[in-house]
Amino acid sequence: MLKGYKYRLHPTPAQAEFLIKTIGCVRFIYNKLLEDRIAIREEAKAGNGARRKPPTPASYKPLFPFLAEADSLALANAKLNLDTAFAKFFAGTGGFPAFKSRRRSRASYTTNNQHGTIRIENGKVKLPKIGFVKFEQHRPFEGIIKSATVSMTRTGKFFISILVNQDEEKWIPAKNKVGIDLGLEHFAVMTNDAMVSEKIDNPRLLRKSEAKVKKAQRALSRKMAGSRNREKARLILAKRHEKIANQRKDFLHKLSRRIVDENQVIVVETLKSKDMMQNHKVAKSIADVSWYEFVRQLEYKSNFYGRTLIKADPWFASTQICSSCGVKGEKKAMDVREWTCTHCDAYHDRDINASINLLMLAD
Structure with a gap:
C-alpha cells in the first residue's frame, strides 16, 4: 500500500x-x-x-x-x-x-x-x-x-x-452506519443507524477573515509594481489566504477522520459545486465550504481503513422524499427549512430528513 x-x-x-x-x-x-x-x-x-x-x-x-x-x-x-x-x-x-x-x-x-x-x-x-x-x-x-x-x-x-x-494496515471494523447531508447553513447534518442526528456548524472561515483579506488586497493594489513595498504587501495577502486554507484543511481532516473512525458504512451526498457556483449569490460560500475536498478525504480514508463509502447520485431527491412514508412531495424552495408531509402528516427538519434518506441507501 x-x-x-x-x-x-x-x-x-x-x-x-x-x-x-x-x-x-x-x-x-x-x-x-x-x-x-x-x-x-x-x-x-x-x-x-x-x-x-x-x-x-x-x-x-x-x-x-x-x-x-x-x-x-x-x-x-x-x-x-x-x-x-x-x-x-x-x-x-x-x-x-x-x-x-x-x-x-x-x-x-x-x-x-x-x-x-x-x-x-x-x-x-x-x-x-x-x-x-x-x-x-x-x-x-x-x-x-x-x-x-x-x-x-x-x-x-x-x-x-x-x-x-508499506504493509496494509490492520483496521478495526466499526458497527455504525451514517448518512451525511451537506449544506451551507450547516456544513453537514449526520444521522446514524440509531437515528441520532448531529448538525456540524459551517465554520465560514473565509467570511470570518474577509475584512482582513480585503484590507490586504487594497494595500497591495496601492503599491507600485516591482517595488519592495509591493512584495511585502503581496506576502501579507498570501499569508492571509494561507491561514484560511490551513484552517479549512484542519477542519476537514479532523471531521473526515472522525467519521471514518466511527462508521463502517458512510453515505454522503454528492453535489455539483461547479454548476451551483454559477449562482453568484452563493458562489463565494460554496467555494469556502469545500464539499469536493471533504468527499475526496472521506474516499481515500475509507479505502485506507476498510470502510465502505457510498456516493449518492446527484439527482437523488433526498430533500424532497418523506423519510417516514417514502412519498416524494413537491419541490421545495431553499428557504423552506421545515415541512410537513401531505401524505402521512410527518413533520420534518429539511436537513435531518435528507440525512435519514441518505442513510437508507446504506441498506
Whole structure:
C-alpha cells in the first residue's frame, strides 16, 4: 500500500536557492516539452514530412546548460507528468495540457528514491543533489520510500511529501452506519443507524477573515509594481489566504477522520459545486465550504481503513422524499427549512430528513 506523509522542510539559504532553481527548471522543461509536442502535432496536421519523435529532457541540456544543475529525475518526472496529462486528454477525462505559470501554478518537483538517494537520518532527510535537509518529522512511518515531492508555498515555506510503500494496515471494523447531508447553513447534518442526528456548524472561515483579506488586497493594489513595498504587501495577502486554507484543511481532516473512525458504512451526498457556483449569490460560500475536498478525504480514508463509502447520485431527491412514508412531495424552495408531509402528516427538519434518506441507501 502506498501512503504519503507530508512534513515541513527547513532548508539553509543555499539549499532553499537550489530548491527554487530546481522547481524553476522542472517548470521550464514541462513548458518546453509541451511547446514541442504542440509543434509536432501542428506539423503532423499540415503533413510536413515524417512526424518527429517527442524530445526528452536530456535533449535540452546542450541548449540550456543550467538544466545540468537540477536533479535529472525531477526533470524526467516532469515529462511523465506531461505524458499523463496527454493520456487523460486523449481518453476524454481531462482537458488539453496547459503551460505552467510561475505565479499561478503549484511550485513543486518530484524525485525518486534510487538505492537510498532519499533517506532519513538524525532528524534530516537526504535529497538528490542537495544532501541532508532539516525537517519536522512529527509522525514516524515504516516502509520503503518510493519518491518525494518538494513544494513551496506562496509565502516561501517548503514542504516535502514522502511516498512510502508499506504493509496494509490492520483496521478495526466499526458497527455504525451514517448518512451525511451537506449544506451551507450547516456544513453537514449526520444521522446514524440509531437515528441520532448531529448538525456540524459551517465554520465560514473565509467570511470570518474577509475584512482582513480585503484590507490586504487594497494595500497591495496601492503599491507600485516591482517595488519592495509591493512584495511585502503581496506576502501579507498570501499569508492571509494561507491561514484560511490551513484552517479549512484542519477542519476537514479532523471531521473526515472522525467519521471514518466511527462508521463502517458512510453515505454522503454528492453535489455539483461547479454548476451551483454559477449562482453568484452563493458562489463565494460554496467555494469556502469545500464539499469536493471533504468527499475526496472521506474516499481515500475509507479505502485506507476498510470502510465502505457510498456516493449518492446527484439527482437523488433526498430533500424532497418523506423519510417516514417514502412519498416524494413537491419541490421545495431553499428557504423552506421545515415541512410537513401531505401524505402521512410527518413533520420534518429539511436537513435531518435528507440525512435519514441518505442513510437508507446504506441498506
